Amino acid sequence: MNIAEKMKSEWNRRAKHHARFWVATENFHDDREFAKSGEHTANALLSRVAPYFNASWSVLDIGCGIGRVLKPLAPHFQHLIGIDVSGEMIAQSKKWLNGLENVETLETSGVDLRPFPKESFDLVYSFVAFQHMPRPVFARYLEESHRVLKTHGYLAFQIPVGVSLDTAIEDTITMRQYSTDELVDELHRCGFQLTGERFIDTRLQSSSQIEPNCDIYLAKKSGIVIRGKSTCWLQDECRQTFSLLDTRMYLWFAEQCLHAGRKEEALRTYEALREQAPDSLEKWIRTVEILVEGGKLDEAQETLEKLTAALPTYQALNTLLEFQNQHP
């Protein structure tokens, strides 16, 4: 499996688990809250492009998810297209965007904008998507955005900027963070100029801080793309690791379900995690906790026997006894 295939399969898995959660982790509880977060992002984008904005623009959203931002933007532009590496996100976007005739969404490769001819769009934007992508993929999207933008078109995007941070290429969820210099250099290489000099100065002063800035960057297509970056990462086989952040997110989601009294949903999440990361101990224990709390002692014992088989050194049955003592 190469990195494009891994991004596709992992984002499909996340979308099947709970698309709203993996799109907007803080605002996933119901449709209303989720829609509000989309309006908030859309308003921030509209105010960023306000000095240049034109209602006849045709717009592309990279990594659109189920269309959280596309929906509130629809009344403001003539035509909008959203693309995403995950076919499952795109399938769910059809429902979320139902009835919006000027919005289309489609599944793409995850590494390019091949379906679109050059100079197709006035504005390309992306939110909370570039940050999850391996650096070469982000660089490729910048080159591709330059190709599909009309002359003097705009690229608006969010990305964490601060201390430069990276992770393994096969990690499709952990956030990458860019230093100001890295970001400005990469934009220049791809033929973009950041707009608003004072804005850039502020970023420069903050480039050593740990907490990232996640403002919206606006860059204008101005020069040409200087190629020369190797693309061997596209063909390379990548390791089949399961990101620690994935594990944490599943566990956090399950905790949220428990707080809301949705035990069965928590249980399903632990099961899903068990399939993906059989060596993660915490979710086994939480599964057992729920089973014991629900009086399902036989199932709890069965689960712990599976744990003992998966982790032979772990004294699983002792844990069950401890729980039984605590919940007589």
Ligand SMILES: C[S@@+](CC[C@H](N)C(=O)[O-])C[C@H]1O[C@@H](n2cnc3c(N)ncnc32)[C@H](O)[C@@H]1O
């Ligand atoms: C956190 S969600 C954000 C979705 C949307 N941008 C929003 O703000 O509501 C990240 C999205 O990026 C998509 N994505 C991740 N890697 C991608 C890639 N290489 N190409 C296109 N989409 C990608 C995921 O499938 C997911 O839908």
